[in-house]
Amino acid sequence: MTSVYEHLGPNQRLVRQTRADSGRNSAFRRLLRQFLLSDYFVLYLTLIMFFTSAYFFPTLSTPGNVANQLQNMWPLLAVAIGQTFVLILGGIDLSVGATMGFTSVIGAVLMAQTLDPAFFDKSPLWGNLMRPEGGLLAGSALAVPIGVLVMLLTGTFIGFLNGFAITRFKMAPFMVTLVTSTFFAAFALWLTQSRNISGLPEAFVELGKGDIISIYLGPKLTPEIARRDILQFVTYPFVIAVGLAIAAQFLLSRTVFGRQMFSIGTNRVTSDISGIPSQSVIIRVYMFSGFCAAVASILYSARLAIGQPSLGGGNLLLDIIGAAVIGGTSLFGGKGSVRGTFFGVAFFVLLLNILNAMRLDPFVIDAVKGGFILIAALLDVTRSRFINREQRA
Amino acid sequence: MRRFAFIGLASLLLVAALGIGLVGSVFAQDTTICFGFQDLETEFWVAGHKAITETLRAQGIEVLEYNANEDPNRQLEQIRECIAQGVDGIIIIPQDGDSAVTIINEAQAADVPIAVFNRPPNDRSRGITVVADNVSATEQAVEFMAQQALVKWAVTGTTIQPLILVGALQDTNAIGRRDGFFNVINRYSEAYPGLFAAPIEVATEWDAATALANLEAAITANPNVDFIFTSSDFLFPTIRSVLEPRGKWVPRGDANHVIMGGLDGDATACQLIDQGFVDATGVQNLFLEAELTMNRLLQAIADGETQPNEVLIDPGFALTAASIQFDRSDMWGCVLLDEGFLDQ
Numbered sequence: 001m002t003s004v005y006e007h008l009g010p011n012q013r014l015v016r017q018t019r020a021d022s023g024r025n026s027a028f029r030r031l032l033r034q035f036l037l038s039d040y041f042v043l044y045l046t047l048i049m050f051f052t053s054a055y056f057f058p059t060l061s062t063p064g065n066v067a068n069q070l071q072n073m074w075p076l077l078a079v080a081i082g083q084t085f086v087l088i089l090g091g092i093d094l095s096v097g098a099t100m101g102f103t104s105v106i107g108a109v110l111m112a113q114t115l116d117p118a119f120f121d122k123s124p125l126w127g128n129l130m131r132p133e134g135g136l137l138a139g140s141a142l143a144v145p146i147g148v149l150v151m152l153l154t155g156t157f158i159g160f161l162n163g164f165a166i167t168r169f170k171m172a173p174f175m176v177t178l179v180t181s182t183f184f185a186a187f188a189l190w191l192t193q194s195r196n197i198s199g200l201p202e203a204f205v206e207l208g209k210g211d212i213i214s215i216y217l218g219p220k221l222t223p224e225i226a227r228r229d230i231l232q233f234v235t236y237p238f239v240i241a242v243g244l245a246i247a248a249q250f251l252l253s254r255t256v257f258g259r260q261m262f263s264i265g266t267n268r269v270t271s272d273i274s275g276i277p278s279q280s281v282i283i284r285v286y287m288f289s290g291f292c293a294a295v296a297s298i299l300y301s302a303r304l305a306i307g308q309p310s311l312g313g314g315n316l317l318l319d320i321i322g323a324a325v326i327g328g329t330s331l332f333g334g335k336g337s338v339r340g341t342f343f344g345v346a347f348f349v350l351l352l353n354i355l356n357a358m359r360l361d362p363f364v365i366d367a368v369k370g371g372f373i374l375i376a377a378l379l380d381v382t383r384s385r386f387i388n389r390e391q392r393a
Numbered sequence: 394m395r396r397f398a399f400i401g402l403a404s405l406l407l408v409a410a411l412g413i414g415l416v417g418s419v420f421a422q423d424t425t426i427c428f429g430f431q432d433l434e435t436e437f438w439v440a441g442h443k444a445i446t447e448t449l450r451a452q453g454i455e456v457l458e459y460n461a462n463e464d465p466n467r468q469l470e471q472i473r474e475c476i477a478q479g480v481d482g483i484i485i486i487p488q489d490g491d492s493a494v495t496i497i498n499e500a501q502a503a504d505v506p507i508a509v510f511n512r513p514p515n516d517r518s519r520g521i522t523v524v525a526d527n528v529s530a531t532e533q534a535v536e537f538m539a540q541q542a543l544v545k546w547a548v549t550g551t552t553i554q555p556l557i558l559v560g561a562l563q564d565t566n567a568i569g570r571r572d573g574f575f576n577v578i579n580r581y582s583e584a585y586p587g588l589f590a591a592p593i594e595v596a597t598e599w600d601a602a603t604a605l606a607n608l609e610a611a612i613t614a615n616p617n618v619d620f621i622f623t624s625s626d627f628l629f630p631t632i633r634s635v636l637e638p639r640g641k642w643v644p645r646g647d648a649n650h651v652i653m654g655g656l657d658g659d660a661t662a663c664q665l666i667d668q669g670f671v672d673a674t675g676v677q678n679l680f681l682e683a684e685l686t687m688n689r690l691l692q693a694i695a696d697g698e699t700q701p702n703e704v705l706i707d708p709g710f711a712l713t714a715a716s717i718q719f720d721r722s723d724m725w726g727c728v729l730l731d732e733g734f735l736d737q
Binding site for chain 1: 457458459460462463464465466467469470471474476477478479489491492494495515561596598
């Protein structure tokens, strides 16, 4: 049996082959484009990194490690969502770390069950809000709900101060939030005389590490299952951070407020001319950023079971902004999503997990992390440029 | 197509770089110890880190090192990661006594034995805690300084103005050192009224930059300070940078000499005692503490003890201008100095 192909002349065969190659190339190119320019690119990259690394280092894929890394994500996600909103506006919030530290102290001052005079008798709050028998709400059944509410309101208020100064006094967000950061970080240290506040109520501590659904994978060989073998699956931080993320994504993508944010971030002047209440939107976005920082503060303070004036210091700000940018949020404004930030946080947490698993010298891990973030950010910038070109074409 | 190829190549590089690193790092050893510490800003921590990691590795034990960069939340995450990786034991240098309690509870809940090196938790009832007797070591050093002050007071009749550089007070080491300082000053003040003026406290937060700014301000406001105790020897260079321009960084025997002491017993302190600038330092026996930490933890692992609770005390001692020629070999800082540590 002879095929039709064999009856064709040499030129016809060449044309057919070129068309077939072209079709295959075209399909490959389409697939590649879909992969590289997808909104889920960072997620794909994260998954590839995970499976590649897990092949070489199996402990990365153990259920215990995966559950642990997920728990590490939630507080960072909470604070990174607020930063994403600010970045979409074309601003930046350098005060989130100090907001976390300050709200942590305020909450602990209210909720602490006991306070040691030897530690706090020089605090300006001693004798008023702080006493040997605890904070103002010590012993009250409403200590935790009121304490948490005050923390959230305090964070939101700091955000309001930022937004107000930026819009009314036309000050640069960088400068305003830097000043706020310095002020509230120092204020927190002064209030506590640089001491952590321990003795927080158990109900508050549960917010940081309490689990709603835990799972155990494997046969039950002993009457009691060791705690280390029980995996935290759905925890309070998970519910709080994911709930916040869903609400934020809704706000961003399904409301007029969200569209106004993108408009202001893309072009403030045009937005003003179009009648968008820029000042009000900017103030509300910074308030939301402060709120998110307070949520993160609750999660971090609760899991360490202390009010910590230095909370949010160190490299955390780099992690927050890095996660948002890796997730595709533009530092120039007008672009970003909560979904992308979620992927960025996952990438960030996984990257650190992999670098630790690689047994790198701990003194070079941060440098290597910085290098990877740079590559990822460059990659994202290049992708964004191509996407824009495609859209224009 | 080239642009997609570029992005694809960059992505591939990112993943490949990780892969290459992983290939080189996959190995297995019988016992694994997780060692979580903070930034090693002082000679004491550098030497302690070296003593622990090198000794453990010399015994064929795999050591997973984690630097928390002075962030207790990060340290908690790192310890959880260690637990998830199934390590046999954990050694930590915590950021403060409060977070140490939470981290110890986390490890013990997962049945992993844990030891705390030198910076003790506020609740010492759980975990292996190896700690210097900060109060005693400080008292011994300040006692020698007070005797020098007494001699000076007897000669000049001028009240001595003491100053203490206080560490971060959420650290129980800092609290113990401050207490030891005040115990001696108060005792001498009661015995010899008029010997000491009210001490000046300068906050350092265990940070050289903070210490410099605050000490500069304190000395400017009180130029008569002639008795300085630093809660850690790593601040001697900071003190020098403040005193030297004022002509007060001079050795013993000079009328402008500031009676000076510290605590740790590092190589710089040893050198400064040799040179006469420093009068005394309380010595933490670093090598003993490292040995106690490792031995007790390894014993717990060998015995299958998952929640060992014990406090092991390093009594410490004072190395003074009078005793350095006799006790030199017992001070870890002098040993390092003689090995050329400061020349590296």
